C-alpha cells in the first residue's frame with residue numbers, strides 16, 4: 528500500500544542535481560579553502576586570478592546576461608557578445624537563454640507567484656532556495672525572443688564546456704606556476720571560491736535588493752536600491768531604479784553612482800564596440816533627487 532503525505536509531495540518537488548551541486552560548492556568552499564590556507568597558504572597568483580576571474584565572470588553576468596541579453600539595453604558586434612556570454616557562462620548561473628528567460632519573467636511577474644525569485648517568500652527563498660525547487664511556472668514565451676539570437680543558442684549549446692573551461696583555467700595557471708600544489712591552490716581560490724562568491728553576490732540582488740534599502744524611484748514592487756550590493760555586483764544594486772527603467776543601460780544613473788557595468792558599456796561605445804545605448808528615465812527624475 529502506498530501512503531502519500533504532504534512531505535512526500537515536497538520531496539518530489541526538489542531539484543536534487545542542483546541542490547547537490549550547490550551543497551558541494553558551498554561545503555567545499557567553507558571547508559577546503561580555509562584548510563588549504565592553514566597548511567599551504569595561497570600565492571599571489573591565486574589572489575590575482577581570483578580578482579581577475581571575479582571581475583571577468585561578474586561582468587559577464589551583469590553586462591552580458593543581464594543588460595545585453597535580458598534587457599537589450601544596448602547592442603554590440605557578435606564577437607563582443609560571444610565574449611560576454613563566455614564570461615557569464617563561467618559564473619555557473621545556467622546558460623544565458625535560461626537565465627534571461629527567468630529574469631524577463633521576474634520583471635513581468637515581480638512579487639507574484641510566477642516570479643522565479645519571489646522575495647515575498649522570504650530571504651532564503653529569493654537568495655537561493657528557488658533554485659532547489661522544480662519550477663512549476665516555466666513558460667516558453669519568455670524564451671521565444673531569445674531563441675532567435677544565434678549567439679545565445681551557441682552559448683546554450685556549449686554551456687557545460689564553458690563552465691569547465693572557467694574551472695580549468697585557474698588550475699592550469701596555478702599548475703604552471705607551482706606544479707600540482709599550485710594547481711590545487713589556484714583552482715580552490717579562483718575556481719571554486721570565485722564561483723561561490725560570484726553566485727552569492729548575484730543572489731543578493733534577488734534577495735537583499737528586494738527586502739532592504741531605499742525606493743527613491745517608486746514602490747510599485749519590492750525592488751530597492753542598495754549601494755553595498757552595487758559594490759559587490761558592478762552596479763546592479765541600484766535595483767529600484769532598474770525595475771522602474773529596466774531597458775536603461777545604466778542601473779545607477781547618476782555620475783557618482785558606483786556602476787562599473789555602465790562605465791564599461793559607455794567606454795565600449797566610445798570605441799565602436801557598443802551602440803544603441805538606451806536611456807529611459809525622464810531628466811526631471813534625476814534632477815530632483
Ligand SMILES: [Zn+2]
Nearest residue numbers: 633733750766
Ligand atoms: Zn528584481
Ligand SMILES: [Zn+2]
Nearest residue numbers: 593630769773
Ligand atoms: Zn533586470
